[in-house]
Amino acid sequence: MEKLPKIAFPFIIGIIVLIIVVSKSLVTIGPGEGGVLFEPLGGGVNTEHTYGEGFHIVAPWNDMIVQKVRQQSISENMNVLSVNGLDITVSGTIWFQPEFKNLGNLIQTKGEDYIRELLNPAINAAAKSVVGRYTPEQLYSSKRDIIELEILEEVRNELDGQFVNVKRVLVENVKLPTTIKDAIERKLKQEQESLEYEFRLVTAKKEAEKVIIEAQGKADANRILSASLTDKILQDKGIEATVKLSESPNSKTIIIGSGDSGLPIILGNQ
Incomplete structure (x- = not known):
């Protein structure tokens, strides 16, 4: 077996070094990610x-630090105290997004693990501050939306200027x-039943008032009508009715004398 020429060894070593340099210089940043350079010879994080x-092609002596820059979320279980000192566990999720242009400042000041170093303490502090203003009943039922908004505001204040x-x-x-929890649920159930009972009472009362109003309206109308029906009006109405009846093709009319009111008396309808 023939030996390799001496010049082949430096050539092979050069190729290996070149491959290492090229692989270290070519950096791929994926979707939703951003990168900042760490320059050991140039002052650290750029x-x-x-x-x-x-x-991206970078100098082989520099490192590219890649981080997600799209919107992300983290979930936390936090032990907090209510306004009356009761121990409560609150489970929550926070959506956040690092500032793309200031990714270098974020990593330089808070490190690559900025979620643990920055976000988690801010969330816990905000939750303790907000939850400590409310009673267990308010936390369990009616104040959830308000609490979310207050925690959001507190977290934003904690992270102001933190990129x-x-x-x-x-x-x-x-x-x-x-x-x-059981005591609160019993109370809420009793309140709901009370509201339903009040609603039924109000509905029944309104129906009774409606019937009274309708009856009163009919009574008033009858009274007005009775007051307006004089003998002369009744006589005229009777004459009109008698004429219409006499004109009917299905009737044979015989008029004999008159009644006490002066109206004709009609006999012999067919």
Whole structure:
């Protein structure tokens, strides 16, 4: 077997080095991601430029730090105290998005694990502050939407100027001690039954008022009509009715004398 020429060894080593350099210099940033350069020879994290999706060529002695820059969410289970000191577990989700242009500043100040270093403490602090203003009953029932908005506002205040935008906060579950939860549910059920009973009473009262009003209207109409029916009007109406009846083709009319009111008396209808 023939030995390789001496010049072949440096050539092979050069190819290997070239492959390493090229592989380290070509960086792919995926969809919804951004990258910032860490330059060991140039002052650390480059905060001036954020790289977008696609292929990028960087110096082999630099590192590309890639992070998600699209909207993301994290869920937390937080143990907090109500206004009366009751221990409550609140489960919530927060939607956030790092600022693309300031990704370098975010990583430089908070590190690559900024979610644990920055977001989690801010969420917990906001939840404790807001939940501590309410009673267990308010947390369990009627105040959920207001609590979400207040936590969102608190988190935004905590993260102001920290290069992360918080989009929304959702309080998914409020876990109370079983005895407290059962007592609240019984109270809510009683209140609902009371409201239904009041509704039935109000409905019945309105129906009774409607019947009274209709009866009163009919009585008033009859009274007005009775007052307007004089003997002369009744006589005229009787004459009109007698004429129409006499003109009917199905009637044979015989008029004999007159009645007490002066109207004709009609006999012999067919």
